[in-house]
Amino acid sequence: MxxxxxxxxxxxxxxxxxxxxxxxxxxxxxxxxxxxxxxxRRLAGAGSGPDEDFDAVTDEIADVVAALRAAWEAEQEVLADSVRAELRQEVAEYDELKQRRDAGRARLAAGRMPRFERDALEHEVHQLDWQIDAREGGAQEAAARLDADTAAAEDPRRQDAVLAGEKAREEVWDIAARRLERALAADTRLPVWFRVGLGEITAPDPAPWVRAATGLIAYRLEYGVTTAVDPLGEPPSAGSGSAAWVRRTEAHTDLVDQLQSLRP
Structure with missing residues (x-):
């Protein structure tokens, strides 16, 4: 042993x-x-290098930003697809009411019918007249907006600006991604609005944080937001129904959701 x-x-x-x-x-x-x-520390903005200016419109990106601004102006008179569909539906429903009323009047004028049937039809026509009167103003306004939208959308210069804006929107995302990557690699001090909006990375997977950060930088470049503290600036309104404002409102809402999801 x-x-x-x-x-x-x-x-x-x-x-x-x-x-x-x-x-x-x-x-x-x-x-x-x-x-x-x-x-x-870098993701939280506590870098040791110089201050980072994500909002700077340098010569390198001036053409892209100019294309985005031109597209913004061009789409002011063009309706968003969702708004256009709603207006068309409103006009179609109004026209259908008139068709039903005219058909009822034609039946009443066509000849004899049982008294109870005539009374019911006269009541229906009366109700349709009331609905038509109530909706006439809105339908006429909707039709006028659709006519103006068609004229604006068919303008060749406006079409060119919108198409250029779509291309520039893809490019500004790439620009934002490169700026973010460069800033993190260089350990620069990130802006206050950036740190306020994104905070520190909260999950082992930084992909959602990076995606939100890139989208935020791209949003500010596209819409000229330069606020020092508020990440997104003034909330936009889609009340006008224009393609420009509806798109910006949707982008703003999406970013708000992304930023909130990063919070612990």
Whole structure:
């Protein structure tokens, strides 16, 4: 039977190897922890470098921003698809009421019918007249807006500006992504509005944070938002129904949802 010393001598190399592995793992964990700390500081905006200006319209992106501004102006007179569909529905319903009323009047004028049937039909025609009068103003306004929308949408210069804006919208997203990547790599100090909107990274997966950050930078560049503290500036309104304002309102709402989802 081996002595205690012999048993210790036998396991000593294994213990030494385990100690070495633990030391290596501890050192690696320290390096990973340090890198994560730097990343968290960068994502939180606490960089040690110069201030970052994500809103700057440099010569490099001036043409893209100009195309976005031109598209914004061009789409002021063009209705959003959803608004156009609602207006068409309103006009169609009004026309249907008139058709039903005219059909009822024609039946009443066509000849004899049982008294109870005539009374019911006269009542229906009367109700249709009331509904038509109540909806006439809205239907006429809807038809006028649709006519103006058609004229605006068929303007060749406006069409060119809108198409250029769609291309520029894709480009400004790429610009925003590059600016964010460069800022994080350079350890610059991120703007107050950026830190207010995004806060610190809250999940092991930074993808949602990066996506929201990129969208926020792109939004500010596209719509010329330069507020120092408020990430999104004044909330837009889609009340006009124009394609420009509806798109901006939808983008604003989507970003608000993304930023809120990042909060713990």
């Amino acid at each position: 081996p002595t205690e010393k012999e048993r210790l001598d036998a396991v000593e190399p294994t213990v030494a190897e385990l100690v070495t592995q633990v030391q290596l793992l501890t050192a690696e964990l320290g390096r990973v922890g340090a890198r994560l700390h730097v990343l968290e």
